[in-house]
Amino acid sequence: MAHPMMDGIWFDKYKADDAEKAHQEKRAQDLGGLVVQASSPSSQTE
Amino acid sequence: MAHPMMDGIWFDKYKADDAEKAHQEKRAQDLGGLVVQASSPSSQTE
Amino acid sequence: MAAGKLYTYPDNFRAFKILIAAQYSGAKISLVQDPPGFKFGETNKSPEFLSKFPLGKVPAFEGNDGVCLSESNAIANYVANSQLRGEDVLSQSQVQMFVNFADSEILPAACNWVFPTLGIMQYNKANTERAKEDVKKALGFLNDTLKTKTFLVGERVTLADISVACSLLLLYKNVLEPQFRAPFTNVNRWFTTLVNQPQAKAVLGEVQLCVKMAQFDAKKFAELS
């Protein structure tokens, strides 16, 4: 479980948890389209 | 310039701007080490 | 009674709560939001502005008596009246509780959900889904609170209602389509009542509730960013 001090840290809440997902999005954005949720994103990037 | 409505949106301020960087970190973390700032990160991941 | 100028950009939901509070209290506020009086990113970065408001943030209030205040909640408190602030320490503290709730529980979720649909923030599926859940949770809490009450604190409108309603405004206008908002009958009733008060209408105009949930517009985002 996250440290209690992280509770109520609203400004940290909406960082995408998954850095991989952020990367996906960057890629999707670079390709000019919308993000498509891949079932196994890591397999697509490396 | 960012839309004025984004001004003072403190909770959005500390998302890493660069999704690529997040990806780098994820990778570095997976490798068990600290993040090393690459001068040209995208060349390393794709 | 407070009187002065409010510097802001047009349609700033943070300014709305101040302006609505002023409608209730009778505070005389002149809005400075269009060039040449105010241009976002220029006026608020000018030495003259920064000498009065060192952080360069808007909304910013300059009283006719020279008082300078920033932070929308502080300004709303200043231009309000004692009914809006809460008549005793407990009411005032409860008002602050809801004002903080609006800022820390509703706004982050509302902006993360709505801003991408307005094209002013990048879309992130995980964040949008999380925001939807958080909005549901917040609406559920409010719905329970409003089960037996007309207003959030005491028996009359306070800054609690005004702040929370203004933080829900973007949601109700853009994404809370009928099906999504249906379970929250008490909140819907309360919100509709509030935005239809003459004091709110004078600031917000006619508020059209969302008919169909807005979606991320990649094209608009590309144009704006």
Add this chain to the structure above:
Amino acid sequence: MAAGKLYTYPDNFRAFKILIAAQYSGAKISLVQDPPGFKFGETNKSPEFLSKFPLGKVPAFEGNDGVCLSESNAIANYVANSQLRGEDVLSQSQVQMFVNFADSEILPAACNWVFPTLGIMQYNKANTERAKEDVKKALGFLNDTLKTKTFLVGERVTLADISVACSLLLLYKNVLEPQFRAPFTNVNRWFTTLVNQPQAKAVLGEVQLCVKMAQFDAKKFAELS
């Protein structure tokens, strides 16, 4: 005068401001922060707790008279006295301005910088650098404000000082090494004065200012997460 229980986890900087305010006002607060009275993630998710505090957030205050309040700023306001709240509407609004400033300008930066060094948040170089800049900006603003003043609002300690100082606590203890804090002499003087008041010392103990800037500890983070 307010009297009751404060539910929190140990060393919660949000609880500190409430407890310090109570020291000034004489409000009688008993701290419920250790098992079996309070266990974070269990007690605050229990039906009994949620019936009193629907959002399950701490700190949460339960008065001996049954009053239940959440949101630390609201609780601090409730247990304070009129000196701390500000004696007139302008002072009260200025207090709110600084309280909001602490929440929206200092805390995000402080947490993004300090939390990784405590091993409770992942490190991100860009965010840490941004946080450092934001801390410098906030300290610069405070330093200017305190150039001619002993306290932030009026001539005596208020919730403005208590809130802002508590939001700076993590920074002063962990990362503001002597060289970094050197330019902000007025803030340093004000902070040291405040944390050495008996009312603050009773809550915080002896505050040791940072000697060497803490860095991200990957090993600790791996252990804690």
